Amino acid sequence: MAVEWPLIARAQQSGRMRRIGVLEPLAADDPEAEARHKTFVEALRQFGWTPGQNVQLDYRSAGGDADRLHTIVAELIALAPDVILSESSNTLAALLQATRTIPIVFTVVADPVGAGYVDSLAHPGGNATGFTNFEYSIAGKWLEFLKEIAPRVTHVAVLRDPSIAAGPGQFAAIQGVAGPRGVELSPINVRDAGEIEKAIAAFASVANGGLIVTGSPAMTFHRALIIDLAARYRLPAVYNTQLFARAGGLMSYGSNIIDEFPRAAQYVDRILKGEKPADLPVQSPTKYDLTINLKTAKVLGIDVPSSLVARANEVIE
Secondary structure, three states, X not given: OOOHHHHHHHHHHHOOOEEEEEEEOOOOOOHHHHHHHHHHHHHHHHOOOOEOOOEEEEEXXXXXXXXXXXXXXXXXXXXXXXXXXXXXXXXXXXXXHHOOOOOEEEEEEOOOOOOOOOOOOOOOOOOEEEEEOOOOHXXXXXXXXXXXXXXXXXXXXXXXXXXXOHHHHHHHHHHXXXXXXXXXXXEEEOOOHHHHHHHHHHHOOOOOEEEEEOOOHHHHHOHHHHHHHHHHOOOOEEEOOHHHHHOOOOEEEEOOHHHHHHHHXXXXXXXXXXXXXXXXXXXXXXXXXXEEEHHHHHHHOOOOOHHXXXXXXXXXX
């Protein structure tokens, strides 16, 4: 069998055109979406899958519009793909409502067991498997880092997405460490740009305030607005991934989301060669990166402790 397997794999790839559906929560022309897809396609090529030759990729983008999501899910499923790449919790939830047979590989999902997407990390059990981007305990670290970089902060607005299971979960983890540190929390539900702007403007009148931006597609979609508002109201903020700090946010702590996409390509390859999602364990991040933007700190008048800079994986100067 070990001798025959490469021949079987080549035969599968040289046969009919295979189809991969890609369901993206961001706008199709978002630089982050483009970076994810480029990384995914490059990894597919390494496994012998060349778009236009032996595999076709069908992209659908929600573009931050939750009302449109179920429509594009139906469009994607109607194409009968061999496997679907889902890039968030809300896209995964919509897919699982629509199909329990088409294999799904997910990325950028928190707590898939708690949300009911899989039976367990080791044995997903259904038609979906993939990669988580953090555990809830990391949310407590966001508050710890915020207090370290801005000790004066005593009131923190937590931007969360109530439409996904991870929204309340992240907030609960932050609550668990807020009391001992003398911090009062104000949850802000993120649905659209107008709501975000109004809520942050109202919160900015509170003395000694700061922001924590939790993980969700809505946060990523509205990242430019959120970063701008934090700067406008001079609010120190901690974000859930490097993308924000590199775009001008003060600090981030989280996994490198782009790293999930080569691994997702490997799972897609294995499924196209006959393996089942139920048998492929869900994988968690192997490390989290701390990124500090010293240019933003200077604008905010924050003197970042040298001990914190020394611990950072990336410092933007």
